[in-house]
Amino acid sequence: KQEVTQIPAALSVPEGENLVLNCSFTDSAIYNLQWFRQDPGKGLTSLLLIQSSQREQTSGRLNASLDKSSGRSTLYIAASQPGDSATYLCAVGFTLLAWVFGPGTRLSVLP
Amino acid sequence: NAGVTQTPKFQVLKTGQSMTLQCAQDMNHEYMSWYRQDPGMGLRLIHYSVGAGITDQGEVPNGYNVSRSTTEDFPLRLLSAAPSQTSVYFCASSPGTGGMNSPLHFGNGTRLTVT
Numbered sequence: 771k772q773e774v775t776q777i778p779a780a781l782s783v784p785e786g787e788n789l790v791l792n793c794s795f796t797d798s799a800i801y802n803l804q805w806f807r808q809d810p811g812k813g814l815t816s817l818l819l820i821q822s823s824q825r826e827q828t829s830g831r832l833n834a835s836l837d838k839s840s841g842r843s844t845l846y847i848a849a850s851q852p853g854d855s856a857t858y859l860c861a862v863g864f865t866l867l868a869w870v871f872g873p874g875t876r877l878s879v880l881p
Numbered sequence: 882n883a884g885v886t887q888t889p890k891f892q893v894l895k896t897g898q899s900m901t902l903q904c905a906q907d908m909n910h911e912y913m914s915w916y917r918q919d920p921g922m923g924l925r926l927i928h929y930s931v932g933a934g935i936t937d938q939g940e941v942p943n944g945y946n947v948s949r950s951t952t953e954d955f956p957l958r959l960l961s962a963a964p965s966q967t968s969v970y971f972c973a974s975s976p977g978t979g980g981m982n983s984p985l986h987f988g989n990g991t992r993l994t995v996t
Contacts, residue, residue: 779921801981804984806985813990814985819983861924861985871924873921
């Protein structure tokens with residue numbers, strides 16, 4: 771079964787720290803990978819989409835990398851702020867028609 | 882631009898009742914999908930559609946029906962609600978029939994409780 775895992779389940783850091791969130795998947799033959807942010811009681815917002823032919827994508831303080839051979843992706847957040855506090859989920863496109871989501875990492879950035 | 886709109890926001894049902902969760906998007910997206918989110922389990926795909934008149938099952942389709950008569954609307958029907966269907970339901974859409982090469986746009990969810 772194609773699965774996506776995210777470790778740690780929760781993370782608490784002081785403001786200003788650079789941090790890395792991890793996403794692992796079981797099958798290296800993927801189409802692409804997407805990182806989302808979810809605020810409490812809200813839907814998901816897409817942050818970065820990495821195509822299978824790409825190694826990384828950047829948007830502002832966010833950088834996502836993809837290593838298909840090892841089945842891993844990381845989301846790097848630079849100079850974290852309290853407003854970054856949210857749950858971050860990764861989703862993998864193992865097929866052309868459906869995303870498989872990880873359980874998420876709950877991030878708290880303390881002022 | 883409203884994006885993806887889900888109604889209702891909250892719903893309480895008794896076991897055995899039926900209901901329809903509504904989803905509408907105004908972005909002319911071909912691909913639409915329904916997920917359920919349960920604590921510690923991430924989002925699981927229920928059904929998806931690649932265009933009007935075309936639907937297919939996802940990972941957890943049992944107990945749910947969908948139809949896609951227009952590009953804009955993709956309702957999810959619970960046929961006979963069970964406590965195991967207590968969850969938060971999300972509708973999502975993206976451009977293109979494959980859905981894989983563009984970001985997914987999510988609604989704000991419907992929180993359903995079945996007693």
